[in-house]
Amino acid sequence: MTRFLFKRLGLALITLVLLSMIVFTVSTILPGNVGRAVLGPFAAQESVDQLNEQLGTNRPVVEQYIDWAGGLLQGDLGVSLTKQVPASDLLRPALENSLKLALVAFLVCIPFSILGGVIAGLRYGSPTDKGITITGISLAAMPEFVTGILLILVFAIWLGWLPVTAQWDEGANVLTQLKYLLLPAFTLTLVLFGYIARITRAGMIEALDSDYARTAYLKGLPSSVVVRKHVLRNALLPTIAVIAVQVGYLVGGLIVVEVLFNYQGIGLLIYEAARQKDLPLLTVGVLVVGVVYLVVTLIADLLYAMLNPRIRFVTAE
Amino acid sequence: MTSITEIPPVAARRSEASTARSERIRLLLRSPTVLIGSIVVAFWVLCALLPGLVAPHDPIFDNQFPVSEKPSGAHPFGTDTNGRDILSRVLAGSRNILLIAPAATLLGTVLGTMLGLVTGYLRGVVDDVVSRLIDAVLALPLIVTAILIVTAVGNSSRWVVVLIIGFIFTPIIARTVRAAVLAEAELDYVEAARLRGERAPYVMFSEILPNVMSPVVVEFTVRLGYAIFAVASLTFIGFGVSPPSPDWAAQINQYWTLIDPYWWMTLFPALAIASLVVAVNLVADGVREVYER
Numbered sequence: 001m002t003r004f005l006f007k008r009l010g011l012a013l014i015t016l017v018l019l020s021m022i023v024f025t026v027s028t029i030l031p032g033n034v035g036r037a038v039l040g041p042f043a044a045q046e047s048v049d050q051l052n053e054q055l056g057t058n059r060p061v062v063e064q065y066i067d068w069a070g071g072l073l074q075g076d077l078g079v080s081l082t083k084q085v086p087a088s089d090l091l092r093p094a095l096e097n098s099l100k101l102a103l104v105a106f107l108v109c110i111p112f113s114i115l116g117g118v119i120a121g122l123r124y125g126s127p128t129d130k131g132i133t134i135t136g137i138s139l140a141a142m143p144e145f146v147t148g149i150l151l152i153l154v155f156a157i158w159l160g161w162l163p164v165t166a167q168w169d170e171g172a173n174v175l176t177q178l179k180y181l182l183l184p185a186f187t188l189t190l191v192l193f194g195y196i197a198r199i200t201r202a203g204m205i206e207a208l209d210s211d212y213a214r215t216a217y218l219k220g221l222p223s224s225v226v227v228r229k230h231v232l233r234n235a236l237l238p239t240i241a242v243i244a245v246q247v248g249y250l251v252g253g254l255i256v257v258e259v260l261f262n263y264q265g266i267g268l269l270i271y272e273a274a275r276q277k278d279l280p281l282l283t284v285g286v287l288v289v290g291v292v293y294l295v296v297t298l299i300a301d302l303l304y305a306m307l308n309p310r311i312r313f314v315t316a317e
Numbered sequence: 318m319t320s321i322t323e324i325p326p327v328a329a330r331r332s333e334a335s336t337a338r339s340e341r342i343r344l345l346l347r348s349p350t351v352l353i354g355s356i357v358v359a360f361w362v363l364c365a366l367l368p369g370l371v372a373p374h375d376p377i378f379d380n381q382f383p384v385s386e387k388p389s390g391a392h393p394f395g396t397d398t399n400g401r402d403i404l405s406r407v408l409a410g411s412r413n414i415l416l417i418a419p420a421a422t423l424l425g426t427v428l429g430t431m432l433g434l435v436t437g438y439l440r441g442v443v444d445d446v447v448s449r450l451i452d453a454v455l456a457l458p459l460i461v462t463a464i465l466i467v468t469a470v471g472n473s474s475r476w477v478v479v480l481i482i483g484f485i486f487t488p489i490i491a492r493t494v495r496a497a498v499l500a501e502a503e504l505d506y507v508e509a510a511r512l513r514g515e516r517a518p519y520v521m522f523s524e525i526l527p528n529v530m531s532p533v534v535v536e537f538t539v540r541l542g543y544a545i546f547a548v549a550s551l552t553f554i555g556f557g558v559s560p561p562s563p564d565w566a567a568q569i570n571q572y573w574t575l576i577d578p579y580w581w582m583t584l585f586p587a588l589a590i591a592s593l594v595v596a597v598n599l600v601a602d603g604v605r606e607v608y609e610r
Contacts, residue, residue: 011452018453023465030469037471134350134599141542141598145553145566146587149573153584157577164577252458259554260573270461271554274468286465290456 004305012298019290020072024065027283028057038081038277055081055280072284080273080281087284090269095288098254098265101166101188104181105250106243109189113196114239120197121204121235122227132197140194144256148187152260155183166263184261188253192246199242203235210234237307244300251289344607354599361411361593368412372405376563388581395581397572403582406563407589413475413552413564414593418544421479425486425544426537432487433494434521434529438502444495451488459485459547467556475558482547490536497529531608538601545597549590565590 031037035051052058056067071078077087120132139147156164168180207213208231216226255267262268266285273282345351364371374381380400388395394403436444454462463481467473501507502525510524551557552566565586572582 011449014449015452015456018449019456022450022453023457026462026465027469030466031471037469137598137602138595141546141594142591143546143549143553143566143594145550145569145573146590146594149569149576149583149587150591152576153580157580249458252460255458255460255464256550256554270464274464274556277468279468282465282468286457286461289458289461290453293456293458 005302008298008301012294016291016294019294020069020287021065023283023287023290024068027279027286028064029061031279033057034279038279040277072287077284078280081278082273082276083278083281087281090281091266091285091288094264094266094269095292097263098251098258098267100177101181101184101254101258101263101265102247102250104178104185105188105192108185109192110196110243112189113193114200114236116193117197117200117239118204118232118235120201121208124201124205124208129201133201136194136197138194139190140192140198142191144187144191144253145260147190148184148257148260151183151187151190164261166258166261184257184263187257187260188250191253192250195246195249196239196242200235200239203238204231207231207235237304240300240304240307244297244304247293247296247300251292341607345603348603348606350599351603354596354603357592357596358600361589361596362415364408365412365415368409372402372408374402374405376401376405376409385579385582394585397568397582398575398579403585406568407565407585410563410565410568410586410589411593412562413558414545414548414566414590417475417478417482417548417558418541421482421548422486422537422541422544424479424483425490425540426533428483428487429490429536430494430526430529430533432491434498434526436491437495437498438517438521438525447491451492454485454488459543460550463547463551464554464556467551473551473556473558478548478551478557482544486540486544490533490540493532493536494529497532498525501525501528535601535605535608538597538604542594542598542601545590545594549594 028034033048033052034055034057035048036043038051039048049058056064059067068078075088077091079085080087080090083090116132116136120129123129152164155162162183163180166180166184168177172180212234213226213231216230217223221229251267254265255271257263258265258267259271266289270282270285270289272278273285368376378401382392382396382400382402384396384400385398386392386396392402392404394407397403397406432447436447459482462485463478466481467477470477498521507520507524510520515524548557549566552564553570555570557566558564568586569583569590572579576583
């Protein structure tokens, strides 16, 4: 288990370094001239040169990367071009807000989708199963802004139950915040439902068809006990892996949902940095998204290995 | 021992492959969800190819009708703030997405299949390095990478979007193809070709590739759904194409802040996207079921 842990940690670190190189390359080398890219084609050459001097983007690329990466390691995430404040001051509250939204989304989503998958798996091939599966496929493929707009129309405009945006007044209590978070969280939830339900369903079908499930039935256990004690535990393993992958997806979805609901999270921050051509903030924001994904998948991998003895022992040999 | 004469001639093997294909198509058409999906996709393709045929009014010229009218008998989907018939704009709005998404998916499938073949067959250092790079690229959600590249390049024309999505799909598809190639490379026919002295490119593209076509076809249809998702989302947040011609996501981008009270300007393009996305995924799901049995 320790070896497995170190191997996964090492791989994650290598991936992280490569990721930082890719992100840096795209944002610094691809524009050709960073100052020109930020200021646009009509800016005077003088101000372009001045900005390049200020950003240090007139130096050799390798030197720039080492400088940037070294800064990151010491906790210096750079300075936002348009807002002129340290990027970390903008990123921290944004990450907190996004985390809040993601948490509500997951809390709403996971019980529903696992329940949906379990029911579909238990009634494999029935109209109920087909209904759940087709709904799942359709929802999973729907862009968030489409589901979001339909939800806004129904719940905010026609029924008037929930607010249109996700911006509450300063100092609002938890209940009010929750009310504002419900619609964006529900939008994210609908997209995730299909994925998680589908994998749970596949896991259920496989586990129900297994020898140990048959043995449990044949030795006369009531089916509720077989499902609870034998089938569910095995069926939910792949679900954990999928939920972790969805976290990465969730961050992508956050951009669109946060723009749609005007919610001050990391997605909206990246979006605004891109709109304003604030390349230093954009670069570090994107990297943070990648780091979040790597950390979550690492945790999920370890959790999965701890729960699944086959992986634990195979890799330990 | 098997004598040479017992090996079926090439022509017989070909016809075997084509029976398998027609069997798959028969199975596909028998599924009602695939059939419904195909009809909806075909409808939107037709609208994209022949915009003048189905749209009752001109979708582009301003001030043909009173502005911002609610849906009525004359304009079932209402009119927009520029006095255009929204039904006509919705019917003409599939073009961009149906051009960009398949082109990007095709690019990603071709590049990804090649990359998957090379890494899966050659293994070794090339495979290790490429696999780590793939991991790194996949750590970012597609839309985040796309926003970063569009901002850096300072251009989001049609072909830039195709290139971006195609390149991002490449590692995802390569990973699937690589897994299939790893399984194939163990088989006797590959060993036989190698012993015959065939070169690596021949073994990869003429021997292995035909045998990994199933996962490639499945990947293509599944990715097509994602490509539509991505193109629409990028256009909605203003990082995709913003053409003068009508486009569903661009319409929503333009009008969704007016959703109260002008809900019809946003609702109908949104429903159009929903119908296309669901249809493509119903077909993709059917294809996957038929090919993975």
